[in-house]
Amino acid sequence: MIRAEALTKVYGAKRAVDGVTFTVQPGKVTGFLGPNGAGKSTTMRMIVGLDRPTAGTVTVNGRKYAEHSAPLREVGALLEAKSVHKSRSARTHLRALAATHSIPNSRVDEVIELTGLGGVAKKKVGGFSLGMGQRLGIAVALLGDPQTLLLDEPVNGLDPEGVLWIRNLARHQASLGKTVFISSHLMSEMALTADHLIVIGRGRIIADAPIEQIIGGQNLPTSKVKTDQAESLMNALAAEHVQLTRLDAETIQVIGLESRVIAQRALDQQILVHELTPIKQSLEEAYMALTQNEVEYQSNVGSSQPVGAMESRA
Amino acid sequence: MSTAAMSRPRSATPGAAGGGNVTFFGVMRSEFIKFASLPSTLILILSTMAVMIGFAALGTWLFGSTMDSFSSPEMTAQMGDLNEITASMPVGGLTFAQLIIGSMAVMVMSSEFATGAARSTFVAVPRRQLVFWAKTLMVTVVSALVALISILVGFVVAKPIADNYSMDLEFTSAAFQRNLWFGMLYVVMVSLIGLSLGSLLRNSAGAIVVLAALFFVVSGAVAGFSTMVSWLADAMRFLPDHAATALMQAPGTEGALETWQSGLVVAGWIVIPLAVAALVLQRRDI
Structure with missing residues (x-):
């Protein structure tokens, strides 16, 4: 120990x-x-x-x-x-x-x-x-x-x-x-x-x-969105729990919103989206999110008590 | 420690590995295994001996033939105490050999840090003082043996040459005995200063440069300017090589310290760097 x-x-x-x-x-x-x-x-x-x-x-x-x-x-x-x-x-x-x-x-x-x-x-x-x-x-x-x-x-x-x-x-x-x-x-x-x-x-x-x-706590929905109006879309999607990353001039990565919601917001704002790809978040990315945003996660962990070792893993 | 040992909650049970606790003897053995496994160590030891023995032969021959070429006894008399000079022939290579054996001692510690082996060493023996003093003891024993063998072989080689020029080189003479034992002390002192420097600087090249600077540059510069600046002549006696050489020479030389004072200076040059190095090793991160 x-x-x-x-x-x-x-x-x-x-x-x-x-x-x-x-x-x-x-x-x-x-x-x-x-x-x-x-x-x-x-x-x-x-x-x-x-x-x-x-x-x-x-x-x-x-x-x-x-x-x-x-x-x-x-x-x-x-x-x-x-x-x-x-x-x-x-x-x-x-x-x-x-x-x-x-x-x-x-x-x-x-x-x-x-x-x-x-x-x-x-x-x-x-x-x-x-x-x-x-x-x-x-x-x-x-x-x-x-x-x-x-x-x-x-x-x-x-x-x-x-x-x-x-x-x-x-x-x-x-x-x-x-x-x-x-x-x-x-x-x-x-x-x-x-x-x-x-x-x-x-x-x-x-x-x-x-x-x-x-691993479970970090499984947030992630999507890749392509649009010519990247900035307007980012403004439209911005919210407290949404993580937006500009990948290039027309590509944004969105974490924390279902793709259906993204499409709805784009429609509301009359923004043309020419690609919307849901990405299944890997463990690696879950971990990236975890280490990027330590304060947010801390409260997350505090609310749920560890429940001992698992038996089924071997 | 003993009460804590009784109440220890869960300790290593004798498992597949066997073996026991860390002991000073075990750490010594470990140090000797490491020491003997490096070719560089052997090369430096052999070089030290070669230089010592070579200079003993060469020095005796040069001195003998020079004396031979002097026609008058007056010229010979100007040379000083011939017996003293003759007796110092077997340790004539010390000036150069000191740096070689000193480098070896430096590397006993600095190579640990240069290669990362220190991590293994100090994880196995987290009580760092054990490692430090095991290394100190090992360097003392090795350098004393190297010096003893070199000077003795140097004597054996120089003896027939000295006889050839009718120079009086006697094993039992007080002058040779002084050179033998204090010459050994000289070598041990240089080695231990080297070990301390290697431990403090953790870098072979850096520590060897400082060692060379201390024994060649500082020593040479102080000796060179001492004829012009009188306080330098006083200070010179406290340099490690001058103090150790003073012990090897006949007592009562003009301007030299008393024998016990020189001894104290040499002891200081051994003990103080070691103590500082041990303390720093204890406190610094590996």
Whole structure:
């Protein structure tokens, strides 16, 4: 279990993480979702003590990470691919880390096999592809067979097979009752992997709920409209809950109105529309909407309480 | 710590991984594995030794042949204490070797940050002081051994050359013993200053430049101007290389500090940078 309380990190004038409070529960996969620069990595770095919080605290299983007597057996972290000296072999890197906790070399060979690095374990890490680097990072994370897994953008640079492997690994570890915390900027990936989502934007938590609730809450109707009188139409459609985006001189994207309503408004204003296409909003777009408009969503979440983990996802 | 350990809510159970807690011994072992796995480390150590031994032979030969060419004893007498000079021959390469071994020590820490390996290191051992002092101990042991072996081999190589020119180079002489042990201290001091700089600057090139500046530029400039500016001559004695060299030379040289004072200066140059580096490492984000 990871517990962050009013966790804050300030770099100069920028509040990278701005007073976030959340709990990551064991036994399920918790996704940590947010656009680049939202504060995901900084939060993860604070969990393992690489960054010192400006304010607030974060604990893993009840105490600060650095206060655990066997940190590697408590938390396995993949922070950035290739946190390794380039001239070192994968196996030596793992051996050096294992030595700190007197973890036997047999376990090193085990995680090498587990992550499919057997063929390249003795090669220098400098020559690894991004995907191989990620696998080595996972091997490091698994080294101490930890209670908590912390994976920062683990699918970056992985091929489809690797992505699937990470997904299964995360779900398997969670099914063993472990705490799994995965960050990503890809809603689609999280939708397939996570049970619970914590969404962060501009350093603040903007949603913390079971995944179904978050996807459901953002399914607003979206349409693409083409007209020669784009500005007049935008004026006609403008309302508090409608989001209008001018895509080019004659194209507008409308979120929050059914296409029937758009057509009616255009007719009322005598505006000629020569294309009106309803777009089924993807998860990705739902997430974009979520992170673009954090305040609005916050009230949305507050009104509906999370209802525990779902059982049907596997 | 012990009461907290008893009340810890849910901790890592001995699982598939095996192994135990983080110990200083384990961190030391980890550091040695990392250290031994890099070809650059070995190259720098071998270069240090090559320079030390090469200069020992070359210096002895040059000095011997120069003395030989002097016709009168008066000229020879102008050279100063011949025994002292002869005894310093096996450490003659120190001026150049110091930068090589110093660079190695710099990289023990700076390469961690340059490559991102620091993240792995400090996630595995979040108590950063353990890592820092393990590295310090390792650098101390390695640099002391490198210095000891270099000076001893340098002696063995220089001895027949010295004998050839009838120079008196004796292992047991007080002068050589001083050069041997304080020469070792000199090398350890340079290495630890290098480690501190590598830790503070986190950048190999930057730290090596500062190290070179301290030992070549500052030292050379202060020595150069000290004949003109009298306070520089006083200040010079507090520079690390001058203080350590003073220990290697015969005590009571004019203008030099007392032996214990020079020792204190050297200790200061070891302890203060290390303490600052340890403190900064503790506070700064990785």
